[in-house]
Amino acid sequence: MIQSISILAGRNKTGKTEKFERLDIHCGEIIGIVGPTGSGKSALIEDIEQLAQRDTTTNRQILLNGRIPDPDLRYDPKKKLIAQLSQNMNFLADMSVEEFLKLHAKCRGKNPNLVDQVIEAANALTGEPIRKDMNLTILSGGQSRSLMVADVAFISDSPIVLIDEIENAGIKKHEALKLLSGNGKIILVVTHDPILALMTKRRIIMKTGGVEKVIATTEKEMELSVHLTRIDQELLQIREKVRHGQEITSSFFNAETLSPEFAE
Numbered sequence: 001m002i003q004s005i006s007i008l009a010g011r012n013k014t015g016k017t018e019k020f021e022r023l024d025i026h027c028g029e030i031i032g033i034v035g036p037t038g039s040g041k042s043a044l045i046e047d048i049e050q051l052a053q054r055d056t057t058t059n060r061q062i063l064l065n066g067r068i069p070d071p072d073l074r075y076d077p078k079k080k081l082i083a084q085l086s087q088n089m090n091f092l093a094d095m096s097v098e099e100f101l102k103l104h105a106k107c108r109g110k111n112p113n114l115v116d117q118v119i120e121a122a123n124a125l126t127g128e129p130i131r132k133d134m135n136l137t138i139l140s141g142g143q144s145r146s147l148m149v150a151d152v153a154f155i156s157d158s159p160i161v162l163i164d165e166i167e168n169a170g171i172k173k174h175e176a177l178k179l180l181s182g183n184g185k186i187i188l189v190v191t192h193d194p195i196l197a198l199m200t201k202r203r204i205i206m207k208t209g210g211v212e213k214v215i216a217t218t219e220k221e222m223e224l225s226v227h228l229t230r231i232d233q234e235l236l237q238i239r240e241k242v243r244h245g246q247e248i249t250s251s252f253f254n255a256e257t258l259s260p261e262f263a264e
Protein backbone atom coordinates (compact mmCIF):
# COMPACT_ATOMS: atom_id res chain seq x y z
CA MET A 1 0.00 0.00 0.00
CA ILE A 2 1.49 3.31 -1.09
CA GLN A 3 1.17 6.05 1.53
CA SER A 4 3.65 8.54 0.13
CA ILE A 5 6.27 9.30 -2.45
CA SER A 6 9.25 11.50 -1.69
CA ILE A 7 11.41 13.43 -4.11
CA LEU A 8 14.95 14.03 -2.88
CA ALA A 9 16.73 16.98 -4.50
CA GLY A 10 19.13 16.51 -7.40
CA ARG A 11 20.81 19.08 -9.63
CA ASN A 12 19.42 21.56 -12.14
CA LYS A 13 20.74 22.00 -15.70
CA THR A 14 23.62 24.20 -14.53
CA GLY A 15 24.72 21.57 -12.02
CA LYS A 16 23.47 23.51 -8.95
CA THR A 17 21.72 21.62 -6.16
CA GLU A 18 17.96 22.17 -6.27
CA LYS A 19 16.34 24.65 -3.88
CA PHE A 20 14.62 22.06 -1.70
CA GLU A 21 15.82 19.05 0.20
CA ARG A 22 12.93 16.66 0.19
CA LEU A 23 9.32 16.82 -0.92
CA ASP A 24 6.83 14.31 0.52
CA ILE A 25 3.56 13.76 -1.35
CA HIS A 26 0.85 11.79 0.43
CA CYS A 27 -1.93 9.56 -0.87
CA GLY A 28 -5.04 11.46 -1.95
CA GLU A 29 -2.97 14.49 -2.90
CA ILE A 30 -3.07 16.17 -6.30
CA ILE A 31 0.06 18.16 -6.96
CA GLY A 32 0.75 20.45 -9.94
CA ILE A 33 4.02 20.91 -11.83
CA VAL A 34 4.34 24.24 -13.63
CA GLY A 35 7.10 26.15 -15.40
CA PRO A 36 8.08 27.46 -18.82
CA THR A 37 9.04 25.29 -21.78
CA GLY A 38 12.25 23.41 -21.18
CA SER A 39 12.22 24.03 -17.42
CA GLY A 40 12.33 20.32 -16.62
CA LYS A 41 8.70 19.37 -15.93
CA SER A 42 8.77 16.22 -18.04
CA ALA A 43 12.17 15.24 -16.64
CA LEU A 44 10.70 15.39 -13.12
CA ILE A 45 7.74 13.22 -14.18
CA GLU A 46 10.15 10.75 -15.81
CA ASP A 47 12.21 10.54 -12.61
CA ILE A 48 9.07 9.54 -10.72
CA GLU A 49 7.98 7.15 -13.49
CA GLN A 50 11.36 5.40 -13.35
CA LEU A 51 11.67 5.64 -9.56
CA ALA A 52 15.04 7.32 -10.17
CA GLN A 53 17.86 6.42 -7.79
CA ARG A 54 20.43 9.13 -8.54
CA ASP A 55 20.91 7.46 -11.93
CA THR A 56 19.19 9.96 -14.27
CA THR A 57 20.41 13.31 -15.68
CA THR A 58 18.84 15.17 -12.75
CA ASN A 59 20.50 13.03 -10.02
CA ARG A 60 17.21 12.93 -8.07
CA GLN A 61 16.13 10.08 -5.84
CA ILE A 62 12.55 8.88 -5.38
CA LEU A 63 11.39 7.06 -2.24
CA LEU A 64 8.17 5.12 -1.70
CA ASN A 65 6.74 5.16 1.81
CA GLY A 66 9.99 6.84 2.90
CA ARG A 67 12.16 3.94 1.70
CA ILE A 68 14.22 3.02 -1.37
CA PRO A 69 11.78 1.07 -3.58
CA ASP A 70 12.25 -2.62 -4.31
CA PRO A 71 14.08 -2.94 -7.71
CA ASP A 72 11.22 -5.19 -8.91
CA LEU A 73 8.93 -2.17 -8.79
CA ARG A 74 11.23 -0.39 -11.24
CA TYR A 75 11.78 -3.16 -13.73
CA ASP A 76 8.87 -5.63 -13.57
CA PRO A 77 5.97 -4.30 -15.69
CA LYS A 78 3.49 -6.45 -13.75
CA LYS A 79 4.40 -4.69 -10.53
CA LYS A 80 4.20 -1.17 -11.88
CA LEU A 81 2.53 1.22 -9.45
CA ILE A 82 2.59 4.21 -11.74
CA ALA A 83 0.25 5.03 -14.61
CA GLN A 84 1.09 7.78 -17.05
CA LEU A 85 -1.26 9.78 -19.25
CA SER A 86 0.06 12.14 -21.85
CA GLN A 87 -1.07 14.20 -24.78
CA ASN A 88 0.93 12.11 -27.22
CA MET A 89 -0.52 8.74 -26.25
CA ASN A 90 -2.75 7.04 -28.76
CA PHE A 91 -4.35 3.63 -29.02
CA LEU A 92 -2.71 1.62 -31.77
CA ALA A 93 -4.41 -1.75 -31.38
CA ASP A 94 -6.80 -2.80 -34.12
CA MET A 95 -9.65 -3.88 -31.86
CA SER A 96 -12.91 -2.50 -30.53
CA VAL A 97 -13.22 -0.45 -27.38
CA GLU A 98 -15.05 -3.36 -25.73
CA GLU A 99 -12.46 -5.97 -26.74
CA PHE A 100 -9.64 -3.78 -25.47
CA LEU A 101 -11.27 -3.02 -22.12
CA LYS A 102 -12.19 -6.69 -21.55
CA LEU A 103 -8.67 -7.80 -22.39
CA HIS A 104 -7.13 -5.15 -20.16
CA ALA A 105 -9.50 -6.01 -17.29
CA LYS A 106 -8.55 -9.67 -17.64
CA CYS A 107 -4.78 -8.88 -17.63
CA ARG A 108 -5.22 -6.83 -14.48
CA GLY A 109 -7.35 -9.46 -12.77
CA LYS A 110 -10.44 -7.21 -12.82
CA ASN A 111 -14.03 -8.11 -13.59
CA PRO A 112 -14.62 -7.84 -17.39
CA ASN A 113 -18.11 -6.46 -16.59
CA LEU A 114 -16.37 -3.21 -15.65
CA VAL A 115 -16.47 -2.33 -19.37
CA ASP A 116 -19.83 -0.54 -19.24
CA GLN A 117 -18.80 1.45 -16.18
CA VAL A 118 -15.54 2.53 -17.85
CA ILE A 119 -17.31 3.65 -21.04
CA GLU A 120 -19.95 5.50 -19.03
CA ALA A 121 -17.25 7.31 -17.04
CA ALA A 122 -15.33 8.15 -20.24
CA ASN A 123 -18.50 9.51 -21.84
CA ALA A 124 -19.03 11.82 -18.88
CA LEU A 125 -15.69 13.44 -19.78
CA THR A 126 -16.13 13.94 -23.51
CA GLY A 127 -18.74 15.64 -25.66
CA GLU A 128 -18.48 12.95 -28.35
CA PRO A 129 -19.90 9.65 -27.07
CA ILE A 130 -17.78 6.51 -27.31
CA ARG A 131 -19.56 3.27 -28.26
CA LYS A 132 -18.40 -0.22 -27.31
CA ASP A 133 -18.18 -1.34 -30.93
CA MET A 134 -15.99 1.55 -32.10
CA ASN A 135 -12.51 0.62 -33.22
CA LEU A 136 -9.82 2.13 -30.96
CA THR A 137 -7.97 3.61 -33.92
CA ILE A 138 -10.89 5.82 -35.00
CA LEU A 139 -11.30 7.53 -31.61
CA SER A 140 -10.68 11.28 -31.62
CA GLY A 141 -8.08 12.86 -29.33
CA GLY A 142 -10.76 13.76 -26.77
CA GLN A 143 -12.34 10.29 -26.86
CA SER A 144 -8.94 8.56 -26.51
CA ARG A 145 -7.94 10.72 -23.57
CA SER A 146 -11.30 10.20 -21.84
CA LEU A 147 -11.07 6.45 -22.29
CA MET A 148 -7.50 6.44 -20.95
CA VAL A 149 -8.56 8.44 -17.89
CA ALA A 150 -11.49 6.08 -17.18
CA ASP A 151 -9.26 3.06 -17.81
CA VAL A 152 -6.67 4.32 -15.30
CA ALA A 153 -9.42 5.08 -12.78
CA PHE A 154 -11.13 1.67 -12.93
CA ILE A 155 -8.89 -0.91 -14.58
CA SER A 156 -5.20 0.02 -14.27
CA ASP A 157 -5.99 1.23 -10.79
CA SER A 158 -2.40 2.37 -10.15
CA PRO A 159 -1.86 4.21 -6.87
CA ILE A 160 0.28 6.88 -8.55
CA VAL A 161 -0.88 8.71 -11.69
CA LEU A 162 1.35 11.04 -13.69
CA ILE A 163 -0.41 13.35 -16.12
CA ASP A 164 1.56 15.23 -18.73
CA GLU A 165 -0.58 18.05 -20.16
CA ILE A 166 -4.10 16.87 -20.89
CA GLU A 167 -5.34 20.44 -21.30
CA ASN A 168 -5.83 20.59 -25.04
CA ALA A 169 -7.50 17.23 -25.30
CA GLY A 170 -11.09 18.56 -25.36
CA ILE A 171 -12.20 16.74 -22.22
CA LYS A 172 -13.72 17.96 -18.96
CA LYS A 173 -10.49 18.39 -17.04
CA HIS A 174 -11.99 19.09 -13.67
CA GLU A 175 -14.11 15.92 -13.79
CA ALA A 176 -11.17 13.93 -15.14
CA LEU A 177 -9.01 14.94 -12.20
CA LYS A 178 -11.83 14.21 -9.75
CA LEU A 179 -12.38 10.76 -11.24
CA LEU A 180 -8.67 9.96 -11.05
CA SER A 181 -8.13 11.30 -7.56
CA GLY A 182 -10.79 9.01 -6.07
CA ASN A 183 -9.60 6.13 -3.89
CA GLY A 184 -6.66 8.01 -2.44
CA LYS A 185 -4.37 8.01 -5.45
CA ILE A 186 -1.36 10.33 -5.67
CA ILE A 187 -1.67 12.52 -8.75
CA LEU A 188 1.01 14.68 -10.31
CA VAL A 189 -0.17 16.87 -13.14
CA VAL A 190 2.10 18.85 -15.45
CA THR A 191 0.14 21.81 -16.72
CA HIS A 192 0.13 25.24 -18.25
CA ASP A 193 -3.59 25.42 -17.56
CA PRO A 194 -4.62 27.64 -14.61
CA ILE A 195 -7.77 25.55 -13.99
CA LEU A 196 -5.75 22.42 -13.36
CA ALA A 197 -2.87 24.19 -11.61
CA LEU A 198 -5.21 25.99 -9.18
CA MET A 199 -7.20 22.81 -8.46
CA THR A 200 -4.17 21.24 -6.83
CA LYS A 201 -3.27 21.76 -3.17
CA ARG A 202 0.36 22.52 -3.96
CA ARG A 203 2.30 23.22 -7.10
CA ILE A 204 5.94 22.65 -7.88
CA ILE A 205 7.54 25.52 -9.79
CA MET A 206 10.26 24.40 -12.19
CA LYS A 207 13.11 26.55 -13.54
CA THR A 208 16.27 25.66 -15.50
CA GLY A 209 15.76 21.93 -14.94
CA GLY A 210 15.33 22.21 -11.18
CA VAL A 211 12.62 22.65 -8.56
CA GLU A 212 12.58 26.38 -7.79
CA LYS A 213 9.90 26.36 -5.08
CA VAL A 214 6.69 24.69 -3.94
CA ILE A 215 3.62 26.92 -3.51
CA ALA A 216 0.50 26.05 -1.48
CA THR A 217 -2.71 27.01 -3.31
CA THR A 218 -4.61 29.80 -1.52
CA GLU A 219 -8.38 29.79 -0.87
CA LYS A 220 -8.82 32.66 -3.34
CA GLU A 221 -6.99 30.70 -6.01
CA MET A 222 -9.25 27.69 -5.42
CA GLU A 223 -12.33 29.92 -5.77
CA LEU A 224 -10.90 31.25 -9.01
CA SER A 225 -10.40 27.69 -10.22
CA VAL A 226 -14.10 26.89 -9.63
CA HIS A 227 -15.09 30.01 -11.59
CA LEU A 228 -12.69 29.19 -14.43
CA THR A 229 -14.07 25.64 -14.54
CA ARG A 230 -17.57 27.02 -15.22
CA ILE A 231 -16.22 29.15 -18.06
CA ASP A 232 -14.30 26.15 -19.38
CA GLN A 233 -17.39 23.93 -19.40
CA GLU A 234 -19.34 26.50 -21.33
CA LEU A 235 -16.47 26.84 -23.77
CA LEU A 236 -16.45 23.07 -24.23
CA GLN A 237 -20.19 23.06 -24.98
CA ILE A 238 -19.86 25.97 -27.41
CA ARG A 239 -16.91 24.22 -29.09
CA GLU A 240 -18.95 21.02 -29.56
CA LYS A 241 -21.89 22.96 -31.01
CA VAL A 242 -19.69 24.86 -33.45
CA ARG A 243 -17.93 21.63 -34.46
CA HIS A 244 -21.27 19.98 -35.17
CA GLY A 245 -22.43 22.88 -37.32
CA GLN A 246 -25.00 24.18 -34.85
CA GLU A 247 -25.80 27.78 -34.03
CA ILE A 248 -25.04 29.28 -30.65
CA THR A 249 -28.34 30.03 -28.97
CA SER A 250 -29.28 32.75 -26.54
CA SER A 251 -28.88 30.52 -23.48
CA PHE A 252 -25.14 30.89 -23.92
CA PHE A 253 -25.33 34.66 -24.34
CA ASN A 254 -27.16 34.87 -21.01
CA ALA A 255 -24.66 32.64 -19.25
CA GLU A 256 -23.54 34.23 -16.01
CA THR A 257 -19.97 33.15 -16.57
CA LEU A 258 -19.59 35.15 -19.79
CA SER A 259 -18.57 38.80 -19.76
CA PRO A 260 -21.47 41.28 -19.34
CA GLU A 261 -20.86 42.85 -22.75
CA PHE A 262 -21.89 39.59 -24.44
CA ALA A 263 -25.07 39.14 -22.40
CA GLU A 264 -28.25 39.96 -24.30
Ligand SMILES: Nc1ncnc2c1ncn2[C@@H]1O[C@H](COP(=O)(O)OP(=O)(O)OP(=O)(O)O)[C@@H](O)[C@H]1O
Binding pocket: 011, 012, 013, 014, 035, 036, 037, 038, 039, 040, 041, 042, 043, 044, 057, 058, 206, 208, 209, 210
Ligand atom coordinates in the same frame (compact mmCIF):
# COMPACT_ATOMS: atom_id res chain seq x y z
N1 LIG B 1 18.14 18.70 -14.00
C1 LIG B 1 18.47 18.53 -15.29
N2 LIG B 1 19.75 18.30 -15.65
C2 LIG B 1 20.08 18.13 -16.96
N3 LIG B 1 19.20 18.16 -17.98
C3 LIG B 1 17.92 18.39 -17.67
C4 LIG B 1 17.47 18.59 -16.32
N4 LIG B 1 16.13 18.79 -16.31
C5 LIG B 1 15.75 18.73 -17.61
N5 LIG B 1 16.80 18.50 -18.42
C6 LIG B 1 16.77 18.39 -19.90
O1 LIG B 1 16.27 19.62 -20.42
C7 LIG B 1 15.43 19.40 -21.53
C8 LIG B 1 14.07 20.05 -21.30
O2 LIG B 1 13.45 19.44 -20.16
P1 LIG B 1 11.93 18.97 -20.14
O3 LIG B 1 11.55 18.34 -21.43
O4 LIG B 1 11.74 18.16 -18.91
O5 LIG B 1 11.20 20.38 -20.00
P2 LIG B 1 9.64 20.69 -19.94
O6 LIG B 1 9.47 21.71 -18.87
O7 LIG B 1 8.89 19.43 -19.81
O8 LIG B 1 9.40 21.35 -21.35
P3 LIG B 1 8.04 21.44 -22.24
O9 LIG B 1 7.11 22.36 -21.52
O10 LIG B 1 8.54 22.00 -23.52
O11 LIG B 1 7.54 20.03 -22.39
C9 LIG B 1 15.36 17.90 -21.72
O12 LIG B 1 16.25 17.52 -22.72
C10 LIG B 1 15.78 17.35 -20.36
O13 LIG B 1 16.39 16.08 -20.46
